[in-house]
Amino acid sequence: MNKKELVNKAIEARKLSYSPYSHFAVGAVVLTKKGEIFVGANIENSAYPLCMCAERNALYNAYMHGCKKEDLVALALAADTDGPCSPCGACRQVISELFPKDAPIYMGNLKGEIQETNILELLPFAFSEDDLK
Numbered sequence: 001m002n003k004k005e006l007v008n009k010a011i012e013a014r015k016l017s018y019s020p021y022s023h024f025a026v027g028a029v030v031l032t033k034k035g036e037i038f039v040g041a042n043i044e045n046s047a048y049p050l051c052m053c054a055e056r057n058a059l060y061n062a063y064m065h066g067c068k069k070e071d072l073v074a075l076a077l078a079a080d081t082d083g084p085c086s087p088c089g090a091c092r093q094v095i096s097e098l099f100p101k102d103a104p105i106y107m108g109n110l111k112g113e114i115q116e117t118n119i120l121e122l123l124p125f126a127f128s129e130d131d132l133k
């Protein structure tokens with residue numbers, strides 16, 4: 001599956017968003033080695049801090065289906081942003097633990113713009129399990 005197809009899946013996943021407060025729908029997908037796609041969308045709550053982002057929901061969805069870090073090969077996200085939609089800081093921290101360091105992350109938007117990056121670029125000097133030793 002190429003990056004455009006993956007970002008289109010993320011755009012499709014936006015339909016699952018529950019975002020009555022921000023009215024900002026985000027979709028994300030995680031692709032596995034086997035070609036499986038796990039989707040996520042942002043799910044909000046009237047108690048605002050409980051809102052969960054699309055990227056984390058997609059990753060947790062993959063893990064809830066038995067995937068591990070080494071099974072994951074790409075992540076894409078998309079929202080109605082001017083430029084390619086960038087993952088928030090909390091998602092970067094979670095991606096850095098649950099997703100391979102060098103695997104592509106495709107940031108997209110509804111205009112069809114796509115920027116490829118990876119978590120080392122998005123979160124250099126990340127806090128990790130190594131820091132707990």
Ligand code: THU
Binds near residue numbers: 022026044088
């Ligand atoms: N949001 C995401 O789903 N992913 C991000 O990386 C940025 C923000 C969601 C959280 C909230 O529901 C809405 O977008 C506005 O911040």
